[in-house]
Amino acid sequence: MKDKDYFKQFDIRFASFAFGCRQIDVEVNDLFFEKYINEDIQACNVRIHLTVERKETMVSLEFDMHGTVITFCDRCLEKLTMPISKQEILILKTTGKPKESDNENIVYLGDKEYSYNIEQIIYEYIVTLIPIRKVHTETGDEICNPEMLKLIEQAKGTPQPKYDERWDVLKKLKLE
Numbered sequence: 420m421k422d423k424d425y426f427k428q429f430d431i432r433f434a435s436f437a438f439g440c441r442q443i444d445v446e447v448n449d450l451f452f453e454k455y456i457n458e459d460i461q462a463c464n465v466r467i468h469l470t471v472e473r474k475e476t477m478v479s480l481e482f483d484m485h486g487t488v489i490t491f492c493d494r495c496l497e498k499l500t501m502p503i504s505k506q507e508i509l510i511l512k513t514t515g516k517p518k519e520s521d522n523e524n525i526v527y528l529g530d531k532e533y534s535y536n537i538e539q540i541i542y543e544y545i546v547t548l549i550p551i552r553k554v555h556t557e558t559g560d561e562i563c564n565p566e567m568l569k570l571i572e573q574a575k576g577t578p579q580p581k582y583d584e585r586w587d588v589l590k591k592l593k594l595e
């Protein structure tokens with residue numbers, strides 16, 4: 420599949436939909452993260468079952484996401500497979516004028532819009548599912564690589580050869 424064709428699925432051309440519900444399946448894989456690069460995401464395979472409901476004045480998008488993201492363990496630095504499962508709802512208001520929204524679940528599009536691209540919102544949904552601390556034994560069935568842990572411990576034990584002058588700069592900053 421060409422990149423261009425792949426990304427077409429994220430354009431929700433709601434104005435051509437009949438009123439009522441329709442189901443759309445979207446696949447978020449490595450092609451997606453070649454465009455939306457994130458250092459925490461090594462690989463991704465998430466299926467999104469999307470329920471789009473078109474009404475007179477709004478379109479609701481229900482995201483049902485399941486799959487896996489491969490990231491890196493903070494402790495042993497090896498690959499870590501994280502299962503992902505999450506539901507989200509986004510409301511597109513399609514009457515009136517486009518304006519800023521103070522609710523992250525609502526987007527004001529205005530009545531001239533006929534489609535909405537969900538790439539950015541999907542990126543945010545997936546990235547916010549990755550915890551700040553990602554560790555094998557605490558997040559899944561996999562365990563840390565003992566060889567790597569040993570090497571990291573050894574590296575920690577090695578005395579620093581040179582005094583790091585950046586500490587002086589930091590100390591000065593604190594005093595000011």
Ligand SMILES: [Zn+2]
Pocket residue numbers: 492493494495496497554555556562563564
């Ligand atoms: Zn680990």
